[in-house]
Amino acid sequence: MKLYYSPGACSLASHILLNEINVDFDLERVDLTTHKTEKGTDFFEVNRKGYVPALEINPGLILTENVAVLPFIAQHDPKQDLIPPSxxxxxxxxxxxxxxxxxxxxxxxxxxxxxxxxxxxxxxxxxxxxxxxxxxxxxxxxxxxxxxxxxxxxxxxxxxxxxxxxxxxxxxxxxxxxxxxxxxxxxxxxxxxxxxxxxxxxx
The missing domain is CATH 1.20.1050.10 (Glutathione S-transferase Yfyf (Class Pi); Chain A, domain 2)
Incomplete structure (x- = not known):
């Protein structure tokens, strides 16, 4: 997984949860003024909404919005401590x-x-x-x-x-x-x- 984030923005919550579940993931910083990522990618090509968080689950498969991204990450906790399953x-x-x-x-x-x-x-x-x-x-x-x-x-x-x-x-x-x-x-x-x-x- 890859998390597109901006320092201190609401994407920080996703970053925290990814650390909690102890999985391998990549980070790519986004400048929300220029809408360019640290690798020079036009962020609108990643998320047409233009804001973070954007979680790339697989190449080309992007999940956005905290109310979706946070439970999705939490449900991958192998100990199932972060969110009840149902x-x-x-x-x-x-x-x-x-x-x-x-x-x-x-x-x-x-x-x-x-x-x-x-x-x-x-x-x-x-x-x-x-x-x-x-x-x-x-x-x-x-x-x-x-x-x-x-x-x-x-x-x-x-x-x-x-x-x-x-x-x-x-x-x-x-x-x-x-x-x-x-x-x-x-x-x-x-x-x-x-x-x-x-x-x-x-x-």
Whole structure:
């Protein structure tokens, strides 16, 4: 498999999961401004949508969209720890991925487009805070160690990556103590440390 990625983008979640399942895979960096890969390929020829992640499963067979790519990678875990194979457990993983993708990811994305006015920034922060509060409350009421159960999975990786963007947009995560605790736990995983080093995000 080959993962087309951009450092720190949502493709980082896929990178983390690929490290988790301990399979051989290749990485190819994408410049999302020029839409050229590090090998000079026009990225639109790989993914006509023009954004990451794009997972090349076999030559010419490309899978896109986090809600599809993350479960696909997770189901290749030989220990079957990352995602339940069926039933309500798997449905809960997909539920969280849907919320993170359609709500939280979109809320952060506002800050990575055209420059925002102070009023627009304040509205953007308020939207993010409202969405994060829902997650923080859920974690505070849950008996599980992670979002779905007591095992790290795709939703935890995706939440870690999205909330990591708070560093780039000067957004304060400290009010969300349960999210911060989960982030700290996820950050300690070897798969996360390796992915972030490979993408130049940490030394």
């Amino acid at each position: 039933g309500l457990g798997r449905a809960k993983v997909l539920e969280w991925l849907g919320y993170l993708n359609s709500e939280l990811h979109d809320a952060y994305s506002v800050f990575f487009g055209p420059a925002l006015s102070k009023e627009e920034q304040d509205r953007g922060y308020a939207t993010i805070d409202k969405l994060l509060q829902y997650i923080d409350d859920y974690l505070g009421e849950s008996d599980s160690d992670y979002l779905v159960n007591d095992r790290f999975g795709p939703a935890d990786a995706y939440l870690f990556v999205i909330t990591n963007w708070s560093n780039s947009i000067q957004h304060d995560l400290t009010p969300f103590k349960n999210i911060v605790a989960l982030r700290n736990k996820v950050a300690q995983r070897q798969s996360v440390q390796i992915a972030m080093r490979d993408e130049g995000l940490i030394a």
